[in-house]
Amino acid sequence: MSRKRVVVTGMGVFSPGGAGKELFWNVLKCGQSFISPIKRFDTSGYRTRIAATIDENMVPAVNSKTDPNLWDLTASIALIAVKEALNDAGWEEPPREAALVLGSAVAGIVSLDHQFENFYTRGGRFVMPYTVPRIMLNAPAALISIELGIHGPMYMLGTACSSSSQAIGLGHRLIATGLARQCIVGGTECPVSPGHLQAWDRLRALSKDNETPWRACRPFSRNRSGLVLGEGAAGLLLEERDAALSRGARVYGEILGYASNSDAREILQPSTQSQKDCIESALQDAGRAGVCPDYISAHGTATVDGDRKETEAIKACFGQGAAGIAVSGTKSMTGHTLGASGAISLVATLLAMRDGILPPTANLEERDPECDLDYVANVSRPGNISLALVNSFGFGGCNAVLVVGP
Numbered sequence: 057m058s059r060k061r062v063v064v065t066g067m068g069v070f071s072p073g074g075a076g077k078e079l080f081w082n083v084l085k086c087g088q089s090f091i092s093p094i095k096r097f098d099t100s101g102y103r104t105r106i107a108a109t110i111d112e113n114m115v116p117a118v119n120s121k122t123d124p125n126l127w128d129l130t131a132s133i134a135l136i137a138v139k140e141a142l143n144d145a146g147w148e149e150p151p152r153e154a155a156l157v158l159g160s161a162v163a164g165i166v167s168l169d170h171q172f173e174n175f176y177t178r179g180g181r182f183v184m185p186y187t188v189p190r191i192m193l194n195a196p197a198a199l200i201s202i203e204l205g206i207h208g209p210m211y212m213l214g215t216a217c218s219s220s221s222q223a224i225g226l227g228h229r230l231i232a233t234g235l236a237r238q239c240i241v242g243g244t245e246c247p248v249s250p251g252h253l254q255a256w257d258r259l260r261a262l263s264k265d266n267e268t269p270w271r272a273c274r275p276f277s278r279n280r281s282g283l284v285l286g287e288g289a290a291g292l293l294l295e296e297r298d299a300a301l302s303r304g305a306r307v308y309g310e311i312l313g314y315a316s317n318s319d320a321r322e323i324l325q326p327s328t329q330s331q332k333d334c335i336e337s338a339l340q341d342a343g344r345a346g347v348c349p350d351y352i353s354a355h356g357t358a359t360v361d362g363d364r365k366e367t368e369a370i371k372a373c374f375g376q377g378a379a380g381i382a383v384s385g386t387k388s389m390t391g392h393t394l395g396a397s398g399a400i401s402l403v404a405t406l407l408a409m410r411d412g413i414l415p416p417t418a419n420l421e422e423r424d425p426e427c428d429l430d431y432v433a434n435v436s437r438p439g440n441i442s443l444a445l446v447n448s449f450g451f452g453g454c455n456a457v458l459v460v461g462p
Contacts, residue, residue, distance in 0.1 A: 059232045061297035064460075065305040066145025067403050068242075068291045070115075070133040071390070072108050075140065080288075080400075081407045084415045085436045089270040089389045091284050097250050104262040106269040107248045108286035108391030118199070126189045127199055128167045130160060130289075134196035134244035135203055138291035141240070142204075145293040146305060150204040154238040154293075156197050157211040157227045159219030161395030161450075162247050164191035169249035196244050196289075208236060214395065216450030217355070218316070219243055220290070221398030221458055225314035227294050237296050243396035244289035256285060259324075261359060271419045273392075275356035275385030276363050276431050278422035283357040286391020290399035308406040312443075312459045313342025319453025326362055326449055331369035335445065338457035344443060348377040349459075351414060351444040353401040354431075356385030357392050366447065367427045382439055384408075384432050388418035398448040402458060405444050409462060414439040 069077040072090040083090065090108035099105035115132050118124050142150055167190040174182040189195055194212035201210055209230075213222045220243025227239035256262050263282040265272035274280040300307060315337035319327040339345050355366055363385075371378045386404055387393075393400055408414055413436050420433040446458040 060234060062228045062231045062294050062311045063297045063300050064292050064308045064311065064406060065295050065300050066141040066293035067308060067406065068137040068140025068144060069400065069403055070137045070289045072110050072287060074114050075136050077140065077403060077407065081404065084386055084389055084404055085413050087389070087416045087418050087435055089418060090286065091269045091272060091391050093269060094248060096248060102253065102257065103264050104253065104257050105266045106272055107284060109248045110246060110287045121202055126186050128164045128190040128195060129246045130163045130244050131196040131199040133289040134158060134242065134291065135199050137242060137289040138200050138240055141291040141293050150206060151238040152205055153208045154206055154240050155208040155227060155230050155236040156201060156206050156240045157213065157223040158197045158241065159213045159223035159243040159395045159399065160193065160196060160245055161214060161216050161219050162252065163193050163196055163244065165252050166246055166249045167191050169251045172251065200240065206240065215454040216452050217394055217397055218448040218450035218454045218456040219395030221446060221448035221456035222316060224292070224311070224399060224402060224458060225316060225456055228311045228314050231294055231296050237299055239294045240291065241294055241399070242289065242291035243399035245394045245396040246287045247394055248285050248287060253285065263358065273358045273388045274419040274421060275354065275358040275388050275417055276424060276427040277420050278424040280358045280360065280363065283359055284391040286393040288390065288393045288396055288400055290396060290403045292399065292402065309409055309460045309462055312344065312461050313338050314458050315341055316456045321453055323452050326365045327453065328365045328368045328372065330453065330455055331366060331449055332372045334455040334457045335369065335373045338445065338459045342459040344459065347443060348374050348381060349443040349445050350382065351405065351408065351439065351441045352381055352383045353405045353444065353446045354383050354385045355447045355449045356387055356417070358387065364426045366449065367429055370429060378429060381430065382414050382432050383429050384415050385417040386415055398446060398456065401446050402460070405446055405460060409441040409444065412438055412440055
């Protein structure tokens, strides 16, 4: 049976700048940064005091059919992003039988951290009664289903930093195989809490450039000093191509292929070979085996080993052709949104394709001889994209690559 073609017809983003994919895109293509000092809690005594955080006062209250206290910030911003995506796709009423697949690494961690603090400092009776629904991994998907009346199958994937790319890949598969006609996909993450920030700091993975937060995240730069946590959500509507065109939908791009694999090696150290294999499998799935893409949205977290190994994987895949591929590390501006990062990167890639503008890798200050590709350094530039990859490589050796075209 021939595989159905899958297109993206709507997109939405909630970033630290607020709601709206165009607001988000304007920041990226101008090479600006969402990273700033953390104001959510007192960071005195922390070695890292910066992140790309969402101001909770900017998030409108959920006009919920249930008690609004049920929902963590992670769920609220996911709902806003998905609503924008559906409106963007021209659906006046949500497609009730659509599938729903989201990704998140640590959904509800802010609520969990807060309630642990209540328990250990004040006692059990001060733990919020709604803690369990607020910290459930599937809470963001549940809120969207309840608020919008989505009755199709619901999945919430948690595979660390590849979570939302896996969600998009699964959504693609559901439509391609005829199990769904529409699928709401995306990712959401709000990981900046006192305990979680400290945990990342103890891992020695975070940048400590607190005095200059806008330049703290420097993917592929020789003087890179670690990642910066970020928050945000992205929602996309996937549709079967013929059905979308028959209703006159605008198409941002086509999901041509997807692949996922596991390192089966170490929990924290990435594998060049597994990343190479995943990229090649995704291109084969897309029917583009051996073809060099025009553009790669890199995982690019600004860790020393991670950036080097991703560069090695790209060069191993494409040989001399790798030098002609534009590669962007947009986490330099968004921070690392963990499980939401793949979906956010896909939105940026499709907007780059729409506008013919390649977003930059900000803060690329010193060339690293081991990271020697074209990283669209510091400023965006014109560029036509006919084939693009979105790389997501997560802790635990969870890898996912999406292949997209116009």
